[in-house]
Amino acid sequence: MRDLPSSVQAKPRLGTSTGWxxxxxxxxxxxxxLALLVWPLLNGFWLSFHAIDLLSNMGRWVGVTNFIDLLQDEMFVRSALNSLLFAALCTPVMVITGLALALALNRPGRTTAILRGIFFGAGVLSVTIVTLIWRLVLLPERGLLANAMHGMGMxxxxxxxxxxxxxxxxxxATVWWGIGMPMMLFLASLQQIPHDVYEAAxxxxxxxxxxxxxxxxxxxxxxxxxxxVTQMIAQLQVFGQVQLLTQGGPNNSTRSLVMFVYEAMFEQWQLGYAAAGAQALFLLMLAGMSLQGWLERRAGKAQA
Known part of the structure:
Protein backbone atom coordinates (compact mmCIF):
# COMPACT_ATOMS: atom_id res chain seq x y z
CA MET A 1 0.00 0.00 0.00
CA ARG A 2 1.45 3.30 -1.03
CA ASP A 3 1.80 6.17 1.42
CA LEU A 4 -0.87 8.81 1.57
CA PRO A 5 0.07 12.33 0.52
CA SER A 6 0.80 14.77 3.30
CA SER A 7 -2.36 16.80 2.53
CA VAL A 8 -4.61 13.86 3.52
CA GLN A 9 -2.64 12.51 6.45
CA ALA A 10 -4.54 12.17 9.73
CA LYS A 11 -4.69 15.33 11.80
CA PRO A 12 -3.46 15.30 15.42
CA ARG A 13 -6.13 14.15 17.83
CA LEU A 14 -6.88 15.72 21.19
CA GLY A 15 -5.56 12.68 23.06
CA THR A 16 -2.08 13.03 21.53
CA SER A 17 0.62 15.29 22.89
CA THR A 18 0.40 17.52 19.80
CA GLY A 19 -3.33 17.94 20.33
CA TRP A 20 -2.92 18.93 23.97
CA LEU A 34 -16.02 32.14 28.09
CA ALA A 35 -15.51 34.43 31.09
CA LEU A 36 -16.09 37.77 29.37
CA LEU A 37 -18.70 36.92 26.74
CA VAL A 38 -20.41 33.55 27.06
CA TRP A 39 -20.92 33.59 30.85
CA PRO A 40 -22.27 37.19 31.00
CA LEU A 41 -24.59 36.41 28.09
CA LEU A 42 -26.02 33.32 29.77
CA ASN A 43 -26.18 35.03 33.14
CA GLY A 44 -28.02 38.01 31.67
CA PHE A 45 -30.49 35.65 30.03
CA TRP A 46 -31.09 33.96 33.40
CA LEU A 47 -31.48 37.30 35.20
CA SER A 48 -34.08 38.50 32.70
CA PHE A 49 -36.54 35.90 34.05
CA HIS A 50 -36.16 37.10 37.65
CA ALA A 51 -37.21 40.11 39.69
CA ILE A 52 -33.91 41.05 41.36
CA ASP A 53 -32.87 44.16 43.25
CA LEU A 54 -29.38 45.38 42.39
CA LEU A 55 -28.35 45.97 46.02
CA SER A 56 -29.68 42.82 47.63
CA ASN A 57 -28.97 40.53 44.65
CA MET A 58 -31.90 38.43 45.88
CA GLY A 59 -34.88 37.77 43.66
CA ARG A 60 -37.63 35.46 42.57
CA TRP A 61 -38.56 33.73 39.34
CA VAL A 62 -41.12 35.74 37.35
CA GLY A 63 -40.89 34.04 33.95
CA VAL A 64 -41.65 36.30 31.02
CA THR A 65 -43.23 39.00 33.17
CA ASN A 66 -40.29 41.35 32.62
CA PHE A 67 -40.65 41.06 28.85
CA ILE A 68 -44.42 41.66 29.03
CA ASP A 69 -43.79 44.73 31.17
CA LEU A 70 -41.26 45.97 28.60
CA LEU A 71 -43.81 45.83 25.81
CA GLN A 72 -46.23 47.79 27.98
CA ASP A 73 -43.58 50.32 29.05
CA GLU A 74 -43.97 53.49 26.98
CA MET A 75 -40.40 54.56 27.79
CA PHE A 76 -38.97 51.26 26.50
CA VAL A 77 -40.97 51.47 23.28
CA ARG A 78 -39.85 55.07 22.77
CA SER A 79 -36.22 54.13 23.45
CA ALA A 80 -36.36 51.21 21.02
CA LEU A 81 -37.85 53.39 18.28
CA ASN A 82 -35.21 56.06 18.93
CA SER A 83 -32.43 53.49 18.62
CA LEU A 84 -33.85 52.13 15.36
CA LEU A 85 -34.29 55.64 13.98
CA PHE A 86 -30.75 56.56 14.99
CA ALA A 87 -29.37 53.48 13.21
CA ALA A 88 -31.49 54.34 10.14
CA LEU A 89 -30.06 57.88 10.13
CA CYS A 90 -26.40 56.92 10.59
CA THR A 91 -25.97 53.71 8.61
CA PRO A 92 -26.77 54.98 5.07
CA VAL A 93 -24.67 58.11 5.61
CA MET A 94 -21.77 56.01 6.91
CA VAL A 95 -21.93 53.71 3.89
CA ILE A 96 -22.35 56.37 1.21
CA THR A 97 -19.91 58.89 2.67
CA GLY A 98 -17.34 56.24 3.53
CA LEU A 99 -17.48 54.85 0.01
CA ALA A 100 -17.24 58.33 -1.54
CA LEU A 101 -14.18 59.17 0.56
CA ALA A 102 -12.57 55.83 -0.27
CA LEU A 103 -13.11 56.38 -4.00
CA ALA A 104 -11.65 59.89 -3.77
CA LEU A 105 -8.61 58.80 -1.73
CA ASN A 106 -7.88 55.52 -3.49
CA ARG A 107 -4.73 56.79 -5.18
CA PRO A 108 -1.06 57.11 -4.26
CA GLY A 109 0.39 60.37 -3.03
CA ARG A 110 1.33 62.27 0.10
CA THR A 111 -1.80 64.44 0.03
CA THR A 112 -4.17 61.48 -0.04
CA ALA A 113 -2.20 59.80 2.75
CA ILE A 114 -2.55 62.92 4.90
CA LEU A 115 -6.28 63.14 4.17
CA ARG A 116 -6.75 59.48 5.08
CA GLY A 117 -5.03 60.14 8.39
CA ILE A 118 -7.22 63.19 9.05
CA PHE A 119 -10.48 61.35 8.38
CA PHE A 120 -9.39 58.28 10.32
CA GLY A 121 -7.92 60.33 13.15
CA ALA A 122 -11.30 61.42 14.52
CA GLY A 123 -12.10 57.79 15.27
CA VAL A 124 -9.34 57.53 17.88
CA LEU A 125 -10.83 60.34 19.97
CA SER A 126 -12.81 59.42 23.05
CA VAL A 127 -16.54 60.03 23.15
CA THR A 128 -15.98 62.71 25.80
CA ILE A 129 -13.75 64.77 23.51
CA VAL A 130 -16.09 64.32 20.56
CA THR A 131 -19.13 65.48 22.51
CA LEU A 132 -17.18 68.44 23.91
CA ILE A 133 -16.27 69.52 20.38
CA TRP A 134 -19.84 69.24 19.16
CA ARG A 135 -21.19 71.03 22.22
CA LEU A 136 -19.02 73.99 21.25
CA VAL A 137 -20.40 73.76 17.71
CA LEU A 138 -24.06 73.45 18.72
CA LEU A 139 -24.22 75.79 21.71
CA PRO A 140 -27.25 78.11 21.43
CA GLU A 141 -26.34 81.74 20.67
CA ARG A 142 -22.62 81.22 21.25
CA GLY A 143 -21.71 78.09 19.30
CA LEU A 144 -20.04 77.87 15.91
CA LEU A 145 -23.35 77.07 14.21
CA ALA A 146 -25.14 79.98 15.89
CA ASN A 147 -22.36 82.43 14.96
CA ALA A 148 -22.41 81.22 11.36
CA MET A 149 -26.17 81.69 11.16
CA HIS A 150 -25.90 85.16 12.74
CA GLY A 151 -23.27 86.03 10.15
CA MET A 152 -25.70 85.10 7.37
CA GLY A 153 -28.44 87.22 8.95
CA MET A 154 -30.46 84.21 10.14
CA ALA A 173 -21.65 64.07 15.48
CA THR A 174 -21.51 60.27 15.33
CA VAL A 175 -20.88 60.22 11.58
CA TRP A 176 -18.09 62.81 11.97
CA TRP A 177 -16.57 60.66 14.70
CA GLY A 178 -16.84 57.23 13.07
CA ILE A 179 -16.53 57.79 9.32
CA GLY A 180 -12.86 56.77 9.31
CA MET A 181 -13.43 53.06 9.83
CA PRO A 182 -15.93 52.57 6.94
CA MET A 183 -13.59 54.58 4.72
CA MET A 184 -10.64 52.30 5.54
CA LEU A 185 -12.71 49.15 5.01
CA PHE A 186 -13.82 50.40 1.61
CA LEU A 187 -10.24 51.36 0.74
CA ALA A 188 -9.12 47.82 1.56
CA SER A 189 -11.85 46.43 -0.72
CA LEU A 190 -11.06 48.82 -3.56
CA GLN A 191 -7.36 47.99 -3.49
CA GLN A 192 -8.17 44.31 -4.06
CA ILE A 193 -9.63 45.04 -7.51
CA PRO A 194 -7.08 44.34 -10.29
CA HIS A 195 -6.10 47.43 -12.27
CA ASP A 196 -6.18 45.38 -15.47
CA VAL A 197 -9.97 45.36 -15.33
CA TYR A 198 -10.13 49.16 -15.35
CA GLU A 199 -7.53 49.34 -18.13
CA ALA A 200 -9.62 46.98 -20.27
CA ALA A 201 -12.71 49.10 -19.60
CA VAL A 229 -24.48 45.64 8.96
CA THR A 230 -21.62 46.38 11.38
CA GLN A 231 -22.56 50.06 11.45
CA MET A 232 -26.22 49.22 12.03
CA ILE A 233 -25.28 46.98 14.97
CA ALA A 234 -22.91 49.61 16.37
CA GLN A 235 -25.43 52.45 16.15
CA LEU A 236 -28.11 50.39 17.89
CA GLN A 237 -25.79 50.48 20.92
CA VAL A 238 -25.45 54.28 21.01
CA PHE A 239 -25.02 55.60 24.53
CA GLY A 240 -22.10 57.95 25.17
CA GLN A 241 -23.00 60.64 22.65
CA VAL A 242 -26.61 60.75 23.81
CA GLN A 243 -25.72 60.72 27.49
CA LEU A 244 -23.22 63.58 27.19
CA LEU A 245 -24.97 65.73 24.58
CA THR A 246 -28.67 65.54 25.48
CA GLN A 247 -29.12 63.22 28.50
CA GLY A 248 -31.94 61.62 26.52
CA GLY A 249 -33.87 64.86 25.99
CA PRO A 250 -35.58 66.94 24.99
CA ASN A 251 -38.79 65.13 25.92
CA ASN A 252 -37.05 61.72 25.62
CA SER A 253 -36.55 62.25 21.89
CA THR A 254 -32.96 60.93 22.01
CA ARG A 255 -33.22 58.30 24.77
CA SER A 256 -31.68 55.05 23.49
CA LEU A 257 -32.10 51.42 24.49
CA VAL A 258 -28.70 51.31 26.19
CA MET A 259 -29.62 54.40 28.20
CA PHE A 260 -32.91 52.75 29.17
CA VAL A 261 -31.02 49.66 30.41
CA TYR A 262 -28.49 51.84 32.25
CA GLU A 263 -31.19 53.81 34.05
CA ALA A 264 -33.23 50.71 34.91
CA MET A 265 -30.19 49.14 36.54
CA PHE A 266 -28.29 51.99 38.19
CA GLU A 267 -31.09 54.45 38.92
CA GLN A 268 -34.08 52.18 39.53
CA TRP A 269 -31.96 49.18 40.73
CA GLN A 270 -34.15 46.74 38.79
CA LEU A 271 -31.52 44.23 37.71
CA GLY A 272 -33.92 41.69 36.20
CA TYR A 273 -35.87 44.35 34.29
CA ALA A 274 -32.63 45.87 32.95
CA ALA A 275 -31.45 42.39 31.89
CA ALA A 276 -34.70 41.90 29.96
CA GLY A 277 -34.12 45.21 28.17
CA ALA A 278 -30.57 44.10 27.35
CA GLN A 279 -31.92 40.86 25.88
CA ALA A 280 -34.27 42.88 23.67
CA LEU A 281 -31.25 44.84 22.42
CA PHE A 282 -29.39 41.57 21.85
CA LEU A 283 -32.27 40.30 19.72
CA LEU A 284 -32.10 43.43 17.57
CA MET A 285 -28.35 42.94 17.05
CA LEU A 286 -28.90 39.25 16.34
CA ALA A 287 -31.42 40.23 13.67
CA GLY A 288 -28.75 42.48 12.17
CA MET A 289 -26.22 39.65 12.07
CA SER A 290 -28.82 37.36 10.51
CA LEU A 291 -29.45 40.03 7.89
CA GLN A 292 -25.74 40.08 7.08
CA GLY A 293 -25.69 36.32 6.60
CA TRP A 294 -28.77 36.43 4.36
CA LEU A 295 -27.31 39.23 2.23
CA GLU A 296 -23.98 37.37 1.92
CA ARG A 297 -25.73 34.22 0.74
CA ARG A 298 -27.83 36.20 -1.71
CA ALA A 299 -24.73 37.97 -3.05
CA GLY A 300 -22.98 34.61 -3.44
CA LYS A 301 -25.89 33.18 -5.41
CA ALA A 302 -25.98 36.26 -7.65
CA GLN A 303 -22.25 35.91 -8.30
CA ALA A 304 -22.64 32.23 -9.13
Missing part, protein backbone atom coordinates in the same frame (compact mmCIF):
# COMPACT_ATOMS: atom_id res chain seq x y z
CA UNK A 21 -0.19 21.42 23.07
CA UNK A 22 -2.51 23.02 20.52
CA UNK A 23 -5.26 23.20 23.13
CA UNK A 24 -2.89 24.93 25.56
CA UNK A 25 -2.14 27.57 22.94
CA UNK A 26 -5.81 28.50 22.52
CA UNK A 27 -6.71 28.04 26.20
CA UNK A 28 -6.03 31.70 27.25
CA UNK A 29 -8.30 33.04 24.52
CA UNK A 30 -10.92 30.37 25.17
CA UNK A 31 -11.01 31.12 28.90
CA UNK A 32 -11.28 34.88 28.32
CA UNK A 33 -14.00 34.30 25.72
CA UNK A 155 -31.92 83.42 13.53
CA UNK A 156 -29.81 80.98 15.51
CA UNK A 157 -31.10 77.44 16.01
CA UNK A 158 -30.22 75.21 18.97
CA UNK A 159 -30.56 71.65 17.56
CA UNK A 160 -29.91 69.93 20.89
CA UNK A 161 -32.85 71.75 22.44
CA UNK A 162 -35.25 70.94 19.59
CA UNK A 163 -37.24 67.73 19.81
CA UNK A 164 -37.05 66.98 16.07
CA UNK A 165 -33.46 68.13 15.52
CA UNK A 166 -31.71 66.64 18.55
CA UNK A 167 -31.42 63.07 17.24
CA UNK A 168 -30.17 64.13 13.77
CA UNK A 169 -27.63 66.41 15.52
CA UNK A 170 -26.32 63.48 17.57
CA UNK A 171 -26.25 61.37 14.38
CA UNK A 172 -24.18 64.08 12.64
CA UNK A 202 -10.82 52.26 -20.55
CA UNK A 203 -9.80 50.70 -23.87
CA UNK A 204 -13.50 50.14 -24.56
CA UNK A 205 -14.20 53.83 -23.80
CA UNK A 206 -16.32 52.89 -20.77
CA UNK A 207 -17.48 55.88 -18.77
CA UNK A 208 -16.57 56.26 -15.11
CA UNK A 209 -20.15 55.72 -14.03
CA UNK A 210 -20.43 52.46 -16.00
CA UNK A 211 -17.08 51.29 -14.58
CA UNK A 212 -18.27 52.08 -11.08
CA UNK A 213 -21.62 50.38 -11.62
CA UNK A 214 -20.45 47.25 -13.44
CA UNK A 215 -16.92 46.76 -12.04
CA UNK A 216 -16.43 48.50 -8.70
CA UNK A 217 -19.77 47.85 -7.01
CA UNK A 218 -19.94 44.10 -7.84
CA UNK A 219 -16.34 43.68 -6.67
CA UNK A 220 -16.89 45.34 -3.28
CA UNK A 221 -20.46 44.22 -2.57
CA UNK A 222 -19.28 42.03 0.32
CA UNK A 223 -17.51 45.04 1.80
CA UNK A 224 -20.65 47.15 1.44
CA UNK A 225 -22.71 44.50 3.25
CA UNK A 226 -20.10 44.22 6.00
CA UNK A 227 -19.93 47.98 6.58
CA UNK A 228 -23.71 48.42 6.50
Missing amino acids: IGLLFIAPFLLCY AAVAPLNHEWLALPAVAL ALDNTSRWRSFRHITLPAIRHGVILVA
Whole structure:
Protein backbone atom coordinates (compact mmCIF):
# COMPACT_ATOMS: atom_id res chain seq x y z
CA MET A 1 0.00 0.00 0.00
CA ARG A 2 1.45 3.30 -1.03
CA ASP A 3 1.80 6.17 1.42
CA LEU A 4 -0.87 8.81 1.57
CA PRO A 5 0.07 12.33 0.52
CA SER A 6 0.80 14.77 3.30
CA SER A 7 -2.36 16.80 2.53
CA VAL A 8 -4.61 13.86 3.52
CA GLN A 9 -2.64 12.51 6.45
CA ALA A 10 -4.54 12.17 9.73
CA LYS A 11 -4.69 15.33 11.80
CA PRO A 12 -3.46 15.30 15.42
CA ARG A 13 -6.13 14.15 17.83
CA LEU A 14 -6.88 15.72 21.19
CA GLY A 15 -5.56 12.68 23.06
CA THR A 16 -2.08 13.03 21.53
CA SER A 17 0.62 15.29 22.89
CA THR A 18 0.40 17.52 19.80
CA GLY A 19 -3.33 17.94 20.33
CA TRP A 20 -2.92 18.93 23.97
CA ILE A 21 -0.19 21.42 23.07
CA GLY A 22 -2.51 23.02 20.52
CA LEU A 23 -5.26 23.20 23.13
CA LEU A 24 -2.89 24.93 25.56
CA PHE A 25 -2.14 27.57 22.94
CA ILE A 26 -5.81 28.50 22.52
CA ALA A 27 -6.71 28.04 26.20
CA PRO A 28 -6.03 31.70 27.25
CA PHE A 29 -8.30 33.04 24.52
CA LEU A 30 -10.92 30.37 25.17
CA LEU A 31 -11.01 31.12 28.90
CA CYS A 32 -11.28 34.88 28.32
CA TYR A 33 -14.00 34.30 25.72
CA LEU A 34 -16.02 32.14 28.09
CA ALA A 35 -15.51 34.43 31.09
CA LEU A 36 -16.09 37.77 29.37
CA LEU A 37 -18.70 36.92 26.74
CA VAL A 38 -20.41 33.55 27.06
CA TRP A 39 -20.92 33.59 30.85
CA PRO A 40 -22.27 37.19 31.00
CA LEU A 41 -24.59 36.41 28.09
CA LEU A 42 -26.02 33.32 29.77
CA ASN A 43 -26.18 35.03 33.14
CA GLY A 44 -28.02 38.01 31.67
CA PHE A 45 -30.49 35.65 30.03
CA TRP A 46 -31.09 33.96 33.40
CA LEU A 47 -31.48 37.30 35.20
CA SER A 48 -34.08 38.50 32.70
CA PHE A 49 -36.54 35.90 34.05
CA HIS A 50 -36.16 37.10 37.65
CA ALA A 51 -37.21 40.11 39.69
CA ILE A 52 -33.91 41.05 41.36
CA ASP A 53 -32.87 44.16 43.25
CA LEU A 54 -29.38 45.38 42.39
CA LEU A 55 -28.35 45.97 46.02
CA SER A 56 -29.68 42.82 47.63
CA ASN A 57 -28.97 40.53 44.65
CA MET A 58 -31.90 38.43 45.88
CA GLY A 59 -34.88 37.77 43.66
CA ARG A 60 -37.63 35.46 42.57
CA TRP A 61 -38.56 33.73 39.34
CA VAL A 62 -41.12 35.74 37.35
CA GLY A 63 -40.89 34.04 33.95
CA VAL A 64 -41.65 36.30 31.02
CA THR A 65 -43.23 39.00 33.17
CA ASN A 66 -40.29 41.35 32.62
CA PHE A 67 -40.65 41.06 28.85
CA ILE A 68 -44.42 41.66 29.03
CA ASP A 69 -43.79 44.73 31.17
CA LEU A 70 -41.26 45.97 28.60
CA LEU A 71 -43.81 45.83 25.81
CA GLN A 72 -46.23 47.79 27.98
CA ASP A 73 -43.58 50.32 29.05
CA GLU A 74 -43.97 53.49 26.98
CA MET A 75 -40.40 54.56 27.79
CA PHE A 76 -38.97 51.26 26.50
CA VAL A 77 -40.97 51.47 23.28
CA ARG A 78 -39.85 55.07 22.77
CA SER A 79 -36.22 54.13 23.45
CA ALA A 80 -36.36 51.21 21.02
CA LEU A 81 -37.85 53.39 18.28
CA ASN A 82 -35.21 56.06 18.93
CA SER A 83 -32.43 53.49 18.62
CA LEU A 84 -33.85 52.13 15.36
CA LEU A 85 -34.29 55.64 13.98
CA PHE A 86 -30.75 56.56 14.99
CA ALA A 87 -29.37 53.48 13.21
CA ALA A 88 -31.49 54.34 10.14
CA LEU A 89 -30.06 57.88 10.13
CA CYS A 90 -26.40 56.92 10.59
CA THR A 91 -25.97 53.71 8.61
CA PRO A 92 -26.77 54.98 5.07
CA VAL A 93 -24.67 58.11 5.61
CA MET A 94 -21.77 56.01 6.91
CA VAL A 95 -21.93 53.71 3.89
CA ILE A 96 -22.35 56.37 1.21
CA THR A 97 -19.91 58.89 2.67
CA GLY A 98 -17.34 56.24 3.53
CA LEU A 99 -17.48 54.85 0.01
CA ALA A 100 -17.24 58.33 -1.54
CA LEU A 101 -14.18 59.17 0.56
CA ALA A 102 -12.57 55.83 -0.27
CA LEU A 103 -13.11 56.38 -4.00
CA ALA A 104 -11.65 59.89 -3.77
CA LEU A 105 -8.61 58.80 -1.73
CA ASN A 106 -7.88 55.52 -3.49
CA ARG A 107 -4.73 56.79 -5.18
CA PRO A 108 -1.06 57.11 -4.26
CA GLY A 109 0.39 60.37 -3.03
CA ARG A 110 1.33 62.27 0.10
CA THR A 111 -1.80 64.44 0.03
CA THR A 112 -4.17 61.48 -0.04
CA ALA A 113 -2.20 59.80 2.75
CA ILE A 114 -2.55 62.92 4.90
CA LEU A 115 -6.28 63.14 4.17
CA ARG A 116 -6.75 59.48 5.08
CA GLY A 117 -5.03 60.14 8.39
CA ILE A 118 -7.22 63.19 9.05
CA PHE A 119 -10.48 61.35 8.38
CA PHE A 120 -9.39 58.28 10.32
CA GLY A 121 -7.92 60.33 13.15
CA ALA A 122 -11.30 61.42 14.52
CA GLY A 123 -12.10 57.79 15.27
CA VAL A 124 -9.34 57.53 17.88
CA LEU A 125 -10.83 60.34 19.97
CA SER A 126 -12.81 59.42 23.05
CA VAL A 127 -16.54 60.03 23.15
CA THR A 128 -15.98 62.71 25.80
CA ILE A 129 -13.75 64.77 23.51
CA VAL A 130 -16.09 64.32 20.56
CA THR A 131 -19.13 65.48 22.51
CA LEU A 132 -17.18 68.44 23.91
CA ILE A 133 -16.27 69.52 20.38
CA TRP A 134 -19.84 69.24 19.16
CA ARG A 135 -21.19 71.03 22.22
CA LEU A 136 -19.02 73.99 21.25
CA VAL A 137 -20.40 73.76 17.71
CA LEU A 138 -24.06 73.45 18.72
CA LEU A 139 -24.22 75.79 21.71
CA PRO A 140 -27.25 78.11 21.43
CA GLU A 141 -26.34 81.74 20.67
CA ARG A 142 -22.62 81.22 21.25
CA GLY A 143 -21.71 78.09 19.30
CA LEU A 144 -20.04 77.87 15.91
CA LEU A 145 -23.35 77.07 14.21
CA ALA A 146 -25.14 79.98 15.89
CA ASN A 147 -22.36 82.43 14.96
CA ALA A 148 -22.41 81.22 11.36
CA MET A 149 -26.17 81.69 11.16
CA HIS A 150 -25.90 85.16 12.74
CA GLY A 151 -23.27 86.03 10.15
CA MET A 152 -25.70 85.10 7.37
CA GLY A 153 -28.44 87.22 8.95
CA MET A 154 -30.46 84.21 10.14
CA ALA A 155 -31.92 83.42 13.53
CA ALA A 156 -29.81 80.98 15.51
CA VAL A 157 -31.10 77.44 16.01
CA ALA A 158 -30.22 75.21 18.97
CA PRO A 159 -30.56 71.65 17.56
CA LEU A 160 -29.91 69.93 20.89
CA ASN A 161 -32.85 71.75 22.44
CA HIS A 162 -35.25 70.94 19.59
CA GLU A 163 -37.24 67.73 19.81
CA TRP A 164 -37.05 66.98 16.07
CA LEU A 165 -33.46 68.13 15.52
CA ALA A 166 -31.71 66.64 18.55
CA LEU A 167 -31.42 63.07 17.24
CA PRO A 168 -30.17 64.13 13.77
CA ALA A 169 -27.63 66.41 15.52
CA VAL A 170 -26.32 63.48 17.57
CA ALA A 171 -26.25 61.37 14.38
CA LEU A 172 -24.18 64.08 12.64
CA ALA A 173 -21.65 64.07 15.48
CA THR A 174 -21.51 60.27 15.33
CA VAL A 175 -20.88 60.22 11.58
CA TRP A 176 -18.09 62.81 11.97
CA TRP A 177 -16.57 60.66 14.70
CA GLY A 178 -16.84 57.23 13.07
CA ILE A 179 -16.53 57.79 9.32
CA GLY A 180 -12.86 56.77 9.31
CA MET A 181 -13.43 53.06 9.83
CA PRO A 182 -15.93 52.57 6.94
CA MET A 183 -13.59 54.58 4.72
CA MET A 184 -10.64 52.30 5.54
CA LEU A 185 -12.71 49.15 5.01
CA PHE A 186 -13.82 50.40 1.61
CA LEU A 187 -10.24 51.36 0.74
CA ALA A 188 -9.12 47.82 1.56
CA SER A 189 -11.85 46.43 -0.72
CA LEU A 190 -11.06 48.82 -3.56
CA GLN A 191 -7.36 47.99 -3.49
CA GLN A 192 -8.17 44.31 -4.06
CA ILE A 193 -9.63 45.04 -7.51
CA PRO A 194 -7.08 44.34 -10.29
CA HIS A 195 -6.10 47.43 -12.27
CA ASP A 196 -6.18 45.38 -15.47
CA VAL A 197 -9.97 45.36 -15.33
CA TYR A 198 -10.13 49.16 -15.35
CA GLU A 199 -7.53 49.34 -18.13
CA ALA A 200 -9.62 46.98 -20.27
CA ALA A 201 -12.71 49.10 -19.60
CA ALA A 202 -10.82 52.26 -20.55
CA LEU A 203 -9.80 50.70 -23.87
CA ASP A 204 -13.50 50.14 -24.56
CA ASN A 205 -14.20 53.83 -23.80
CA THR A 206 -16.32 52.89 -20.77
CA SER A 207 -17.48 55.88 -18.77
CA ARG A 208 -16.57 56.26 -15.11
CA TRP A 209 -20.15 55.72 -14.03
CA ARG A 210 -20.43 52.46 -16.00
CA SER A 211 -17.08 51.29 -14.58
CA PHE A 212 -18.27 52.08 -11.08
CA ARG A 213 -21.62 50.38 -11.62
CA HIS A 214 -20.45 47.25 -13.44
CA ILE A 215 -16.92 46.76 -12.04
CA THR A 216 -16.43 48.50 -8.70
CA LEU A 217 -19.77 47.85 -7.01
CA PRO A 218 -19.94 44.10 -7.84
CA ALA A 219 -16.34 43.68 -6.67
CA ILE A 220 -16.89 45.34 -3.28
CA ARG A 221 -20.46 44.22 -2.57
CA HIS A 222 -19.28 42.03 0.32
CA GLY A 223 -17.51 45.04 1.80
CA VAL A 224 -20.65 47.15 1.44
CA ILE A 225 -22.71 44.50 3.25
CA LEU A 226 -20.10 44.22 6.00
CA VAL A 227 -19.93 47.98 6.58
CA ALA A 228 -23.71 48.42 6.50
CA VAL A 229 -24.48 45.64 8.96
CA THR A 230 -21.62 46.38 11.38
CA GLN A 231 -22.56 50.06 11.45
CA MET A 232 -26.22 49.22 12.03
CA ILE A 233 -25.28 46.98 14.97
CA ALA A 234 -22.91 49.61 16.37
CA GLN A 235 -25.43 52.45 16.15
CA LEU A 236 -28.11 50.39 17.89
CA GLN A 237 -25.79 50.48 20.92
CA VAL A 238 -25.45 54.28 21.01
CA PHE A 239 -25.02 55.60 24.53
CA GLY A 240 -22.10 57.95 25.17
CA GLN A 241 -23.00 60.64 22.65
CA VAL A 242 -26.61 60.75 23.81
CA GLN A 243 -25.72 60.72 27.49
CA LEU A 244 -23.22 63.58 27.19
CA LEU A 245 -24.97 65.73 24.58
CA THR A 246 -28.67 65.54 25.48
CA GLN A 247 -29.12 63.22 28.50
CA GLY A 248 -31.94 61.62 26.52
CA GLY A 249 -33.87 64.86 25.99
CA PRO A 250 -35.58 66.94 24.99
CA ASN A 251 -38.79 65.13 25.92
CA ASN A 252 -37.05 61.72 25.62
CA SER A 253 -36.55 62.25 21.89
CA THR A 254 -32.96 60.93 22.01
CA ARG A 255 -33.22 58.30 24.77
CA SER A 256 -31.68 55.05 23.49
CA LEU A 257 -32.10 51.42 24.49
CA VAL A 258 -28.70 51.31 26.19
CA MET A 259 -29.62 54.40 28.20
CA PHE A 260 -32.91 52.75 29.17
CA VAL A 261 -31.02 49.66 30.41
CA TYR A 262 -28.49 51.84 32.25
CA GLU A 263 -31.19 53.81 34.05
CA ALA A 264 -33.23 50.71 34.91
CA MET A 265 -30.19 49.14 36.54
CA PHE A 266 -28.29 51.99 38.19
CA GLU A 267 -31.09 54.45 38.92
CA GLN A 268 -34.08 52.18 39.53
CA TRP A 269 -31.96 49.18 40.73
CA GLN A 270 -34.15 46.74 38.79
CA LEU A 271 -31.52 44.23 37.71
CA GLY A 272 -33.92 41.69 36.20
CA TYR A 273 -35.87 44.35 34.29
CA ALA A 274 -32.63 45.87 32.95
CA ALA A 275 -31.45 42.39 31.89
CA ALA A 276 -34.70 41.90 29.96
CA GLY A 277 -34.12 45.21 28.17
CA ALA A 278 -30.57 44.10 27.35
CA GLN A 279 -31.92 40.86 25.88
CA ALA A 280 -34.27 42.88 23.67
CA LEU A 281 -31.25 44.84 22.42
CA PHE A 282 -29.39 41.57 21.85
CA LEU A 283 -32.27 40.30 19.72
CA LEU A 284 -32.10 43.43 17.57
CA MET A 285 -28.35 42.94 17.05
CA LEU A 286 -28.90 39.25 16.34
CA ALA A 287 -31.42 40.23 13.67
CA GLY A 288 -28.75 42.48 12.17
CA MET A 289 -26.22 39.65 12.07
CA SER A 290 -28.82 37.36 10.51
CA LEU A 291 -29.45 40.03 7.89
CA GLN A 292 -25.74 40.08 7.08
CA GLY A 293 -25.69 36.32 6.60
CA TRP A 294 -28.77 36.43 4.36
CA LEU A 295 -27.31 39.23 2.23
CA GLU A 296 -23.98 37.37 1.92
CA ARG A 297 -25.73 34.22 0.74
CA ARG A 298 -27.83 36.20 -1.71
CA ALA A 299 -24.73 37.97 -3.05
CA GLY A 300 -22.98 34.61 -3.44
CA LYS A 301 -25.89 33.18 -5.41
CA ALA A 302 -25.98 36.26 -7.65
CA GLN A 303 -22.25 35.91 -8.30
CA ALA A 304 -22.64 32.23 -9.13
